[in-house]
Amino acid sequence: MSTAKRDTYTPDTLLSVAVRVFNERGYDGTSMEHLSQAAGISKSSIYHHVRGKEELLRRGISRALDGLFGVLDEEGACEGRAVDRLEHVTRRTVEVLMAELPYVTLLLRVRGNTDTEIWAMDRRREFDQRVAELVKRAAADGDLRADVDARLATRLLFGMINSIAEWYRPERASSNGKGPSATSAEVSEAVVRTAFAGLRTTTT
Amino acid sequence: MSTAKRDTYTPDTLLSVAVRVFNERGYDGTSMEHLSQAAGISKSSIYHHVRGKEELLRRGISRALDGLFGVLDEEGACEGRAVDRLEHVTRRTVEVLMAELPYVTLLLRVRGNTDTEIWAMDRRREFDQRVAELVKRAAADGDLRADVDARLATRLLFGMINSIAEWYRPERASSNGKGPSATSAEVSEAVVRTAFAGLRTTTT
Known part of the structure; x- marks a missing residue:
């Protein structure tokens, strides 16, 4: 997306965004789309860091x-x-x-x-x-x-x-x-x- | 519905079913359809007792x-x-x-x-x-x-x-x-x- 931030996340900073969203919406209520919006990077950029939301849950x-x-x-x-x-x-x-x-x-x-x-x-x-x-x-x-x-x-x-x-x-x-x-x-x-x-x- | 139970609920027994469902699914995640299924009576039977799910929340x-x-x-x-x-x-x-x-x-x-x-x-x-x-x-x-x-x-x-x-x-x-x-x-x-x-x- 043209509006997406350049991906400057490290595993730790992406994790901190994901955990905040999980706590706000509940893990079940969080989609990769929500994580992408909260982080301001594309879903494919997130997949560059982790296999999916369950990996973020496990690491958190x-x-x-x-x-x-x-x-x-x-x-x-x-x-x-x-x-x-x-x-x-x-x-x-x-x-x-x-x-x-x-x-x-x-x-x-x-x-x-x-x-x-x-x-x-x-x-x-x-x-x-x-x-x-x-x-x-x-x-x-x-x-x-x-x-x-x-x-x-x-x-x-x-x-x-x-x-x-x-x-x-x-x-x-x-x-x-x-x-x-x-x-x-x-x-x-x-x-x-x-x-x-x-x-x-x-x-x- | 032909499968629905006869409505033998009192305000208190209907409330107890609704509160159990609210606690299981969360209030936001509960629809009148969920309440109807859990109580085994039609939605219109529930509306006979209460104006809607918010009234059940308030009473609970x-x-x-x-x-x-x-x-x-x-x-x-x-x-x-x-x-x-x-x-x-x-x-x-x-x-x-x-x-x-x-x-x-x-x-x-x-x-x-x-x-x-x-x-x-x-x-x-x-x-x-x-x-x-x-x-x-x-x-x-x-x-x-x-x-x-x-x-x-x-x-x-x-x-x-x-x-x-x-x-x-x-x-x-x-x-x-x-x-x-x-x-x-x-x-x-x-x-x-x-x-x-x-x-x-x-x-x-």
């Missing part, structure tokens, strides 16, 4: 998973008491979610039947499972309260963490506008304090 | 909102220290979410531009705002930790509560199958304990 989700699974290999996640490792993983998961927001949002929204979507859901479940094991170990050490089931505690913890993707907008955090300006460190600290120490100063 | 969301705002009028939400009222509202919001799961799920997923969707988002924001005021009052009383911002605390609390809609399936709770069998009382108690007292038994 891989980026989220690499960040999340990377947390589990950090020293703080591998050494020390289980409860401290769990706190480290909680804090760092929040930080990765906020740093890689569009990619983690894409991962959290995947619900589908293509091979890539099934793989993404399996990997997400695997991550949750690894954290659930830490919760169980910390409970067995007597460091987590015994009157909240470990499985339920894991779900509530992820509920709190994943919900950040619903409201956190990095462009507002860095501006001096009227919006909320919570930084990644403030949010991750708030999650750790709330989940592990609780909001109350006094107990009944 | 009203049911969720009636439950949620009802909590704010309960004695436990109106009397006593703000922190205890906040705990009551948290516990009861979880219970209403679980009892009215499809309707609250519909409310939580609304993102749109029709009058009904804008109204639903406004009312949801109003509910969140009422709870945020309780959080602020409890913080001012010195009953909530000062090192977590009240606005952030409200968001994390709702993150934990609303995430229950993602995994709770009542049919599994009542069966003796392999699935999780957490009851409404167990889940609401777990949320209150986690959010207000924290998961840790020991503090660092």
